[in-house]
Amino acid sequence: MLAYKNVVLLLLACSLIIILLAWAFAFLNIWLVLALILLDIGCLIGGSFYVCSGLYLHAHCKGDTDKKQIAITFDDGPHADITPKVLDILKLHDIKAGFFLIGKNTEKNPEIVKRMLDEGHLIGNHSWSHSNFFGFWCTKKVVASLRKNEDFIEGISGKRTNLFRPPFGVTNPNIARAARLLDYAVTGWSIRSLDTMGKSNEKIIIRVVKRLKPGSVILFHDNHEGIIPILESVIKIAVAEGYTFISPDKLLNIEAYK
Ligand SMILES: [Zn+2]
Numbered sequence: 001m002l003a004y005k006n007v008v009l010l011l012l013a014c015s016l017i018i019i020l021l022a023w024a025f026a027f028l029n030i031w032l033v034l035a036l037i038l039l040d041i042g043c044l045i046g047g048s049f050y051v052c053s054g055l056y057l058h059a060h061c062k063g064d065t066d067k068k069q070i071a072i073t074f075d076d077g078p079h080a081d082i083t084p085k086v087l088d089i090l091k092l093h094d095i096k097a098g099f100f101l102i103g104k105n106t107e108k109n110p111e112i113v114k115r116m117l118d119e120g121h122l123i124g125n126h127s128w129s130h131s132n133f134f135g136f137w138c139t140k141k142v143v144a145s146l147r148k149n150e151d152f153i154e155g156i157s158g159k160r161t162n163l164f165r166p167p168f169g170v171t172n173p174n175i176a177r178a179a180r181l182l183d184y185a186v187t188g189w190s191i192r193s194l195d196t197m198g199k200s201n202e203k204i205i206i207r208v209v210k211r212l213k214p215g216s217v218i219l220f221h222d223n224h225e226g227i228i229p230i231l232e233s234v235i236k237i238a239v240a241e242g243y244t245f246i247s248p249d250k251l252l253n254i255e256a257y258k
Helices: 004-024 032-049 084-093 103-108 110-118 139-157 173-183 201-210 227-240 249-254
Strands: 069-075 098-101 123-124 217-221
Touching: 004 032, 069 084, 069 227, 069 249, 084 201, 084 227, 098 103, 103 110, 103 139, 110 123, 110 139, 123 139, 139 173, 201 227, 217 227, 217 249
Parallel strands: 069 098, 069 217, 098 123
Antiparallel strands: none
């Protein structure tokens, strides 16, 4: 199957050829040009909202394996009440997961981060503030936000994380440049649970387990009550289907820390 990036490049090339042919054979008009430009811009914007599109950077989104191994990741924590409950469930099932931390939340809950590491989980950078405007920031501002979070995490854990997951999964040339400058392994997912979109727990569970494949990386959020029953059910079903959970860095074959 063609990668998203290749589809977009093909589309851009085709648009250019169509415009040149239309010009050469005198049927070029403004509506044709506008339609092609809008289509191309739509695809470029669409690609920036899909971290694994590969349009602006390479993101690690699924493991290259035929074995029934999968990984769980959580974004937007740590949360004072929810994250400890998530950690309890993971401990009960002896599962090592990945947590992409927001600096402002880490600042409020450093003990939870220490517990994550003590229990063998992986921590990654999810920016300092998770601003809604992250996708509009210049490279310098993105770098400052990531570095502030990385420095803070190092201060409480002694580890410099090597993994970065962009807030909202948004990528663009500025974010790509920042990730390169800080030498991050950008980490995406292959199953987006949509667990913060107001869907019922049952729908979320079905959505996730239907999509399970060898190498899957699941995206959850450890900042809402619903994650507790969702996580318990997904683990139960996945195990019954013969899947085992491994740490995201091992599944994706990347270094967790610098
Ligand atoms: Zn997030």
